[in-house]
Amino acid sequence: MLMPLLLTVLGLMLLLTGMNTLRDGLGKFAGPHFKEVLLKLTATPGKGFISGIVATGFLQSSTALTVLAVSFVDARLLGFKNALGLILGSNIGTTITPQLLAFPLTKTSLWLILLGLLGFKLIKSKTRFLLLSIAGLGMMFFSFLALESAMIPLMEKTWVQGKLHQLDNNYVLSIIAGTTLSALLHSSSAATGIAMLLTEEGWLNLPASLAFIFGANIGTCFTAVIVSFFTSRAAQRVAIFHVLLNVFGVLIFYPFITALAEIINSLGGSLSRQVANAHTVFNLVSSLLALPLLPYASRLLEKIR
Numbered sequence: 001m002l003m004p005l006l007l008t009v010l011g012l013m014l015l016l017t018g019m020n021t022l023r024d025g026l027g028k029f030a031g032p033h034f035k036e037v038l039l040k041l042t043a044t045p046g047k048g049f050i051s052g053i054v055a056t057g058f059l060q061s062s063t064a065l066t067v068l069a070v071s072f073v074d075a076r077l078l079g080f081k082n083a084l085g086l087i088l089g090s091n092i093g094t095t096i097t098p099q100l101l102a103f104p105l106t107k108t109s110l111w112l113i114l115l116g117l118l119g120f121k122l123i124k125s126k127t128r129f130l131l132l133s134i135a136g137l138g139m140m141f142f143s144f145l146a147l148e149s150a151m152i153p154l155m156e157k158t159w160v161q162g163k164l165h166q167l168d169n170n171y172v173l174s175i176i177a178g179t180t181l182s183a184l185l186h187s188s189s190a191a192t193g194i195a196m197l198l199t200e201e202g203w204l205n206l207p208a209s210l211a212f213i214f215g216a217n218i219g220t221c222f223t224a225v226i227v228s229f230f231t232s233r234a235a236q237r238v239a240i241f242h243v244l245l246n247v248f249g250v251l252i253f254y255p256f257i258t259a260l261a262e263i264i265n266s267l268g269g270s271l272s273r274q275v276a277n278a279h280t281v282f283n284l285v286s287s288l289l290a291l292p293l294l295p296y297a298s299r300l301l302e303k304i305r
Helices: 002-030 034-040 045-059 062-074 080-093 096-101 106-122 127-155 158-169 171-185 188-200 206-219 222-228 233-266 271-302
Strands: none
Touching: 002 127, 002 188, 045 062, 045 080, 045 271, 062 080, 062 222, 062 233, 080 233, 080 271, 096 127, 096 188, 096 271, 106 127, 127 188, 158 171, 158 206, 171 188, 171 206, 171 222, 171 233, 188 206, 188 271, 206 233, 206 271, 222 233, 233 271
16 A cells, blocks of 8 residues: 555646646746836726636636735735636636646656756746646656556555545535645645545546536635735635635536536546546636626625625
């Protein structure tokens, strides 16, 4: 049991380190004025929505952008209503990482790491940060190899198979599991990546995996909620909105998990790609449905004292 545990810890560390490296590389490639530009592009909720998609694409973390939005509102650099559009967009931008992870690049992951780190060391222009992000992506792919190696002996254990079988037959439990793992990892993308691996290897069925990633979207809100405890009431409302947005999405999609799984499956692709596609559909539809409701949501949240 010691070796699978060590490989699991190593895999999770590589996954999170890779995500941070990818995010930092893209953030520095975007330039030191990234935050200033972001503030200018959130003049209206609509602009904030588009900016949230683009900014999260660069940051590779909706959690990071949400914490950033909370801090901006707390510092009175960003209006509360404009931050809501930013949050909506971030939920769409965060789907990029799982889509990247669905590509079968695990066998070339070491080359991506070596190419990225070598380029980062040798190139002196801003392009070096883009190469650093490639190294981070390679680390994420390589982490899947470590996690898969760790999970094979674990999946042979009767109690593990029993737990996964419970998830297959209980979507509420799958949502709770996804919420918990995402909160612990501070990343819905990391939790979604693990769901993709479990589904690809046949250890989790597609509907349960969809429920798992729905929960992961709720779990990713916890970091911003914790940070907001020490901020102004307006900033706290931003964090609350992020939670409500993802709970809203889960409530909308929950009755249709089986139907959605069938539709996603009919579109083809590998199982990991199907999970990534479901993650994209969930976030895209949830955000688009919530967009016209922003004025009502802001008025409701402003009543919180």
